[in-house]
Amino acid sequence: MKPPRAPQVKALVFDVFGTVVDWRGSIIREGRLLGRRRKLKVDWAAFADAWRAGYRPAMARVRSGELPWTKIDDLHRMILDGLLPRFGVRGLTEDEIDHLNRAWHRLRPWPDARAGLAKLKRRHVIATLSNGNVALLVNMAKHAGLPWDCILSAEVVRHYKPDPETYLGAAGLLGVRPAELMMVAAHKDDLHAARACGLRTAYVTRPREYGPEGKVDITREPAFDVHARDFLDLARQLVR
Amino acid sequence: MKPPRAPQVKALVFDVFGTVVDWRGSIIREGRLLGRRRKLKVDWAAFADAWRAGYRPAMARVRSGELPWTKIDDLHRMILDGLLPRFGVRGLTEDEIDHLNRAWHRLRPWPDARAGLAKLKRRHVIATLSNGNVALLVNMAKHAGLPWDCILSAEVVRHYKPDPETYLGAAGLLGVRPAELMMVAAHKDDLHAARACGLRTAYVTRPREYGPEGKVDITREPAFDVHARDFLDLARQLVR
Numbered sequence: 255m256k257p258p259r260a261p262q263v264k265a266l267v268f269d270v271f272g273t274v275v276d277w278r279g280s281i282i283r284e285g286r287l288l289g290r291r292r293k294l295k296v297d298w299a300a301f302a303d304a305w306r307a308g309y310r311p312a313m314a315r316v317r318s319g320e321l322p323w324t325k326i327d328d329l330h331r332m333i334l335d336g337l338l339p340r341f342g343v344r345g346l347t348e349d350e351i352d353h354l355n356r357a358w359h360r361l362r363p364w365p366d367a368r369a370g371l372a373k374l375k376r377r378h379v380i381a382t383l384s385n386g387n388v389a390l391l392v393n394m395a396k397h398a399g400l401p402w403d404c405i406l407s408a409e410v411v412r413h414y415k416p417d418p419e420t421y422l423g424a425a426g427l428l429g430v431r432p433a434e435l436m437m438v439a440a441h442k443d444d445l446h447a448a449r450a451c452g453l454r455t456a457y458v459t460r461p462r463e464y465g466p467e468g469k470v471d472i473t474r475e476p477a478f479d480v481h482a483r484d485f486l487d488l489a490r491q492l493v494r
Numbered sequence: 495m496k497p498p499r500a501p502q503v504k505a506l507v508f509d510v511f512g513t514v515v516d517w518r519g520s521i522i523r524e525g526r527l528l529g530r531r532r533k534l535k536v537d538w539a540a541f542a543d544a545w546r547a548g549y550r551p552a553m554a555r556v557r558s559g560e561l562p563w564t565k566i567d568d569l570h571r572m573i574l575d576g577l578l579p580r581f582g583v584r585g586l587t588e589d590e591i592d593h594l595n596r597a598w599h600r601l602r603p604w605p606d607a608r609a610g611l612a613k614l615k616r617r618h619v620i621a622t623l624s625n626g627n628v629a630l631l632v633n634m635a636k637h638a639g640l641p642w643d644c645i646l647s648a649e650v651v652r653h654y655k656p657d658p659e660t661y662l663g664a665a666g667l668l669g670v671r672p673a674e675l676m677m678v679a680a681h682k683d684d685l686h687a688a689r690a691c692g693l694r695t696a697y698v699t700r701p702r703e704y705g706p707e708g709k710v711d712i713t714r715e716p717a718f719d720v721h722a723r724d725f726l727d728l729a730r731q732l733v734r
Contacts, residue, residue, distance in 0.1 A: 327669070379632055389669025392619055392644045404632045405644045409667065427649065429567070429629025 263454055263492070264430045266374060267383035267406060269415075269439035270391065272463045274371075274382075274400065275361035278302050279465075284357035288350070296341050299465060304340070308333035313385060313414045323412050325387040331355045358386070359393035363400060364460065370485020371401055377493045379403045383424050383437065385414050404428070416447030425453070436479070438488065442471070445478055456480035456488055503694055503732070504670045506614060507623035507646060509655075509679035510631065512703045514611075514622075514640065515601035518542050519705075524597035528590070536581050539705060544580070548573035553625060553654045563652050565627040571595045598626070599633035603640060604700065610725020611641055617733045619643045623664045623677065625654050644668070656687030665693070676719070678728065682711070685718055696720035696728055 271277045278299075285298030312329040315321045334355055338346065346354070374380050381404040382391050391405045404427075408414045411423035425435045432452030439445050440460035449455050456479060459472040474481045482488035511517045518539070525538030552569040555561040564572075574595050578586065586594070614620050621644040622631050631645045644667075648654045651663035665675045672692030679685050680700035689695050696719060699712040714721045722728035 379636065381632075387669070388644065388667040392621075392668065396619065396643060403636060403645075404628065410650050427628040428632065429627070 261431065261433045263378065263436045264434040265379035265381065265428045266436045266438055266456075266492075267381050267421075267424050267428075269437070269441060269444050270382050270384035270386055270394070271361070272460055273438065273440040273458060274367050275363050275394065275398065276463070277306065277358070277361050278463065278468075280361040281305060281357055283362075284354065284360070288354060292346070292350075294343055296343060301337065301341050303464070304337055305330070305333055308336070317414050317417060325409050326358070326385055327355065327387055327390060330358055356393075359390050360397050361394055363398045364484065366484040366486045368399055368401075370489050373489035373493055374485070375401055375403065379428060381406045381424070381428065383415070383420065384408070415444060418447070418451050421448045421451040421453055425451075436492075440470075442475065442478075449477060454479045456482060456492075458482045458484060458488060501671065501673045503618065503676045504674040505619035505621065505668045506676045506678055506696075506732075507621050507661075507664050507668075509677070509681060509684050510622050510624035510626055510634070511601070512700055513678065513680040513698060514607050515603050515634065515638065516702070517546065517598070517601050518703065518708075520601040521545060521597055523602075524594065524600070528594060532586070532590075534583055536583060541577065541581050543704070544577055545570070545573055548576070557654050557657060565649050566598070566625055567595065567627055567630060570598055596633075599630050600637050601634055603638045604724065606724040606726045608639055608641075610729050613729035613733055614725070615641055615643065619668060621646045621664070621668065623655070623660065624648070655684060658687070658691050661688045661691040661693055665691075680710075682715065682718075689717060694719045696722060696732075698722045698724060698728060 268274055281302035282298045285296060285301055288294065289296055289298065312333060316324050371380055380402060382402055383406050384391055385408045387409045388405055388407045391407055394400065395402055406424050406427060408420055411419050413419035421437065422432065425432045428435065433454065436454040436456055437445055437448035438456045438458060440458050440463060442457065445455040445457055457475065461470050461472050463470055480488065480491055482491060508514055521542035522538045525536060525541055529536055529538065552573060556564050611620055620642060622642055623646050624631055625648045627649045628645055628647045631647055634640065635642050646664050646667060648660055651659050653659035661677065662672065665672045668675065673694065676694040676696055677685055677688035678696045678698060680698050680703060682697065685695040685697055697715065701710050701712050703710055720728065720731055722731060
């Protein structure tokens with residue numbers, strides 16, 4: 255007896271920070287550009303890591319209800335305002351701080367991302383499903399040439415991942431059943447939460463997300479439907 | 495003394511039904527395809543006009559609170575279920591009715607739309623701002639090759655145009671001030687409502703929206719910032 259066939263995947267939603275774009279390398283690069291211009295001596299790798307480390311706790315304050323809905327641009331800025339004195343960065347103008355905060359709108363894709371998305375787009379609807387706000391994701395796509403069919407964001411459902419409202423909201427907006435939607439992420443917790451909502455899951459390895467010395471568990475987990483090295487490998491497995 | 499310069503337009507949002515796509519010609523075409531297959535004798539032009547005529551009253555029931563939030567796919571289906579017996583269409587399967595209802599996902603663009611949008615996209619963020627639901631707009635874009643940077647819909651803010659929440663919500667999601675956002679539409683009432691919210695406005699003439707004998711007032715109104723014959727003319731005026 256053949257096993258029952260899983261429903262066809264109609265749309266793919268992608269985590270963005272770390273999965274599509276290299277936030278760490280991009281923030282380091284932007285920091286160095288600023289540092290050269292303003293003659294700052296800062297460990298920009300440590301700065302990038304500290305900025306990102308503030309991200310989950312900030313979202314947790316929104317998820318718990320301690321903060322009202324606050325978009326990522328504003329959470330990034332709250333964290334940044336604390337980091338600048340901590341790293342000895344003084345004397346920046348408001349325009350310079352705002353430009354640095356918007357470095358997250360200019361993150362660069364992993365080398366395989368653009369070509370992989372173009373291949374996946376031929377067969378599937380491809381959309382973001384990121385905690386980044388809509389403007390950030392639109393500007394990033396324009397800057398980096400990411401060919402999304404649709405920009406979906408936590409901002410639209412006013413819940414941050416891994417709240418179930420994000421995954422189920424994306425399925426509703428795309429007009430597909432959860433089992434027809436595949437979440438693509440380099441983060442296992444994101445995929446476990448998507449799977450608990452009935453979505454299909456594709457794990458993509460991004461071993462350098464935390465830099466050349468960073469540690470990432472890229473072992474295969476049987477709970478996920480697909481395990482891919484990168485987006486080109488994902489396209490090879492999904493677009494036949 | 496020079497007049498104060500208006501702020502730069504950063505993003506364009508587009509009405510879709512009638513402005514980007516020819517809903518009437520497309521529905522007639524889909525009706526004829528179905529009619530040939532099922533040997534139906536129906537005046538499909540009258541059918542298309544009747545379907546569209548049900549649209550505003552159905553949205554008005556949502557806007558007034560008489561109906562809870564209901565997306566356009568479901569409003570289209572409610573109207574269609576009433577139209578089929580009225581036009582003597584009987585014996586369709588559920589799949590056929592659903593396929594006909596989704597004709598709105600397959601509407602065809604006006605001849606200048608794709609090329610005009612591609613030009614406008616080089617300089618501006620271009621997004622839909624339609625009462626159509628997200629899945630409808632995503633499927634339409636994929637089907638018709640419309641190169642949107644972002645799909646914005648009444649569904650995202652849970653208000654139908656011309657409620658101010660739609661225009662102001664779009665500005666908020668795109669991260670621009672209302673005066674930096676331009677509404678593009680072939681419908682003057684849409685533009686007047688956008689203007690009342692502080693948006694810039696571009697009127698595009700679509701004299702054939704209601705067919706070769708339909709009447710459309712395409713006179714120039716000084717209240718609008720731009721008056722364009724079509725999207726290529728709009729691109730000539732905005733992208734210099």
